[in-house]
Amino acid sequence: MLPEPPPVRTSIACRPEIARLPPYNAGLGTEAVKSRYGVASVVKLGSNENPYGPPPSVGAALAGLMERVALYPEADLKLRHMLAAELDEPEGRIVLGNGSEQIIRMIPEAYVSPGDRVVTVVPSFGLHILDAEAMGGVVETVPVTEDCEFDLPAMIAAVSKPIRMLIFANPSNPVGCMMGETDLRALIEACPENCLIVVDEAYREYAEIDAGYPEARAILRAQNRPWIVLRTFSKAYGLAGLRIGYAVTSSEEIARTLGLVRDPFNTNIAAQLAAIGALQGLEHVRDTVAQTACEREVMRERLEGFGLHVAPSLGNFLFFRTAIPSGELAERLLCHGVIVKPWKEAGYTDWTRVSIGLPAENARFLAVLSNVLESAATRETLEA
């Protein structure tokens, strides 16, 4: 008999900042739900994707892909050139990311040191908190008001102390609320001069159809604090599967600094070509945004008709509160093949975010939700 091999050391302590992090909750995908719940079809309303897909111009842009896949992607010059023209910004201030979430990680990697104060809102897009905490940042979260709006006085109070970075999404995810021009200006003016201001505009295309949605870059340009505005091709442009987003920065110096923590070939050639194609299909983007906004208001009326509190939203999603915990609600919806996002942040565990899908998907979600809420109410009556 062979001697027993020596025990293998399989464990090594990671940095304490990482050990403390909760895992990011990306939710279940369609195939996982089919096999785990035994359902034949799934309605995926958990990730705020564009159910109408990207513009047809993306297909044409990807036609030459096979000829290029054997080579590393060339410098992302063409896409940055197009974005610069579209945004009227110098190319040297634009940074591409493997999804904007990669840039959300690069920012604290470059700018947040252990102990630095970072301010954001709650409920929030989880990575705004996790990525700053991973670098040892001390994140202070400012809750939205009872009416689910940004709490401007509380945010101003939070940024009026020494602070390294302010980061929040406008419109917010998951709430959907929007900060208008006057409030945004007041918040920025309250930040210390050396505070990095990051405005995440992942849902900008949905919000900008509202006349009150501010032009954050113009407001930021008119003052002296450093800033970054984040955008993505994952939402209105329908390219979530290809992973591409970008940052506009207040200076080439910030773009160069982000370049130091950027993986050299961070955006792949398919994503670059598709994004170029998407920029040529803006009419499709505008049409699908308009349809989604219409559907969102139909969905809001129905949810309010169920007696639910629904937050104001300019995004492609709605955030609503139920009497049953959102984890339990999500589980019951999954049994019928409907994926939503139950909120897990403390204080919001009875809130759920649902993305606006195609009309038939929204109808299926509403029908299943109505049954689930009814049977929960019946159970409560019987138990009373």
Ligand SMILES: Cc1ncc(COP(=O)(O)O)c(C=O)c1O
């Ligand atoms: C507010 C916000 N920012 C950034 C992202 C990340 O988007 P991307 O797919 O570009 O990484 C999301 C995705 O849901 C989001 O909601």
